[in-house]
Amino acid sequence: MTPDADDSRLRLTILGGYLGSGKTTWLRHQLFAGTFPGAHILVNEAALTPVDDTLLAAQAASMTMLAGGCACCTGKADLIAALRALCDTRSRQSAEMRGTNQIVLETSGLADPAAILAAIRDDGVLVHHIRVAEIVVLVDALHAVQQLQSEHLSRAQIEAADRIILTKVDAVTDHTLAAVMATVKQLNPAAEIEAAAKGLPHALSNLPDVPAYALPLLSDGMAPILPTKIDIPEDVDWAAFSVWLSALLYARGDDLVRVKGVFETPAGPLLLQAVRKSVQPPELLPAPAQDRRNQIVFIGRGYESEDLRRSLAYFTRN
Numbered sequence: 375m376t377p378d379a380d381d382s383r384l385r386l387t388i389l390g391g392y393l394g395s396g397k398t399t400w401l402r403h404q405l406f407a408g409t410f411p412g413a414h415i416l417v418n419e420a421a422l423t424p425v426d427d428t429l430l431a432a433q434a435a436s437m438t439m440l441a442g443g444c445a446c447c448t449g450k451a452d453l454i455a456a457l458r459a460l461c462d463t464r465s466r467q468s469a470e471m472r473g474t475n476q477i478v479l480e481t482s483g484l485a486d487p488a489a490i491l492a493a494i495r496d497d498g499v500l501v502h503h504i505r506v507a508e509i510v511v512l513v514d515a516l517h518a519v520q521q522l523q524s525e526h527l528s529r530a531q532i533e534a535a536d537r538i539i540l541t542k543v544d545a546v547t548d549h550t551l552a553a554v555m556a557t558v559k560q561l562n563p564a565a566e567i568e569a570a571a572k573g574l575p576h577a578l579s580n581l582p583d584v585p586a587y588a589l590p591l592l593s594d595g596m597a598p599i600l601p602t603k604i605d606i607p608e609d610v611d612w613a614a615f616s617v618w619l620s621a622l623l624y625a626r627g628d629d630l631v632r633v634k635g636v637f638e639t640p641a642g643p644l645l646l647q648a649v650r651k652s653v654q655p656p657e658l659l660p661a662p663a664q665d666r667r668n669q670i671v672f673i674g675r676g677y678e679s680e681d682l683r684r685s686l687a688y689f690t691r692n
C-alpha cells in the first residue's frame with residue numbers, strides 16, 4: 375500500500391490469515407501494546423456464534439462484530455455497510471471531535487484479503503473515505519505445511535499480504551520455521567516477514583538455510599469449508615462429551631480445521647478451542663458470554679452437519 379501523510383481518509387488495516395492462525399491472539403497483544411491507538415476494531419467470523427469479540431473487548435476502544443458470513447463473499451454486503459456507517463459517523467463529527475482515524479478488520483479465517491481490498495476499491499463511497507494502509511497476514515508455522523499443500527486459500531492469503539507474521543514459532547523447530555519462511559518468501563517475495571510467539575514479537579535470526587517446501591498444483595474441485603454450530607444440552611454427560619470430542623479430533627482432525635466452543639462453568643464461561651488436531655488449554659473468558667453458552671462450532675469439510683449432531687447425540691445418550 376502507498377502511504378500518504380496528507381491523506382485524511384480512515385486508515386484500514388486488514389488482518390488476515392487462515393483459520394486458527396492466531397489473528398485474535400496477535401491483535402489482543404497489539405492493542406495491549408498500543409500499536410493501533412484508538413482504532414475501531416471490526417471482527418468478522420464466518421460462524422454465527424462469535425467468540426473473538428469477547429476476547430478483544432477489554433483492549434478495543436470500540437468494536438463491531440460481523441458474524442455469520444465471510445466478509446470477502448457471503449458477508450461482503452455487511453462489511454461494506456459497517457464500513458460505510460463508520461465513515462458516516464466520522465463525516466458528521468467536526469475535525470476536533472474525530473477520535474477514530476483508523477480501523478482494524480480481523481477477517482474470518484476463510485477470507486481472501488485481496489477480495490476485501492477489491493470490494494472497498496470498487497465501492498464508490500468507501501474509496502473516498504477509506505485507505506487500506508496495510509494487509510497483515512498471519513501464517514501458523516505449526517500447520518503451514520499442511521495448509522499450503524492442500525488449501526488454495528492459504529496461498530492466496532499470503533500472496534495478498536504486505537506484511538506476514540509467522541505465528542506459533544514457539545511450537546516448531548528452527549528447521550521447520552526456516553522452511554516455512556522460505557516457502558512464504560517464495561509465494562510473496564515482496565512482503566516483510568516477522569514472527570510472533572503467543573502474540574509477542576519473536577526475532578527471526580540465526581535460522582538454518584533450508585529449502586522451501588514443494589507445493590503441489592491444487593485442483594479447484596474441493597468441497598467448501600463450512601461452519602456447523604451445535605447446542606450442547608445443559609445436562610450433557612461431560613465425560614462422554616470430552617471422549618467424543620477427543621475421538622472426533624483424532625479421527626477427523628484434518629477435515630475439522632477449527633473448533634471453538636463456549637461452555638458455562640461455575641467459574642464463568644470457558645473457551646475450548648482446537649486448530650486441526652491441536653487442542654488448546656481451555657481459557658476462562660473475561661466477559662460473560664451471554665446467548666452463546668454451551669455451544670460448539672466446527673469449521674471444516676468432508677462431513678454433513680447432521681452426522682456430527684447425530685454422532686454426538688449417540689455418544690452422549692443416557
Ligand SMILES: Nc1nc2c(ncn2[C@@H]2O[C@H](COP(=O)(O)OP(=O)(O)OP(=O)(O)O)[C@@H](O)[C@H]2O)c(=O)[nH]1
Nearest residue numbers: 393394395396397398399483541542571572573654
Ligand atoms: N503455541 C502457540 N499457540 C498460539 C499462538 N498464537 C495463537 N495460538 C493458539 O492458537 C489458537 C487459535 O488462535 P486464535 O488467536 O484464536 O486464532 P484466529 O486466527 O483468531 O482463529 P479464527 O478466528 O478461528 O480463524 C488459540 O488456542 C491460541 O491460543 C502462538 O504463537 N503459539
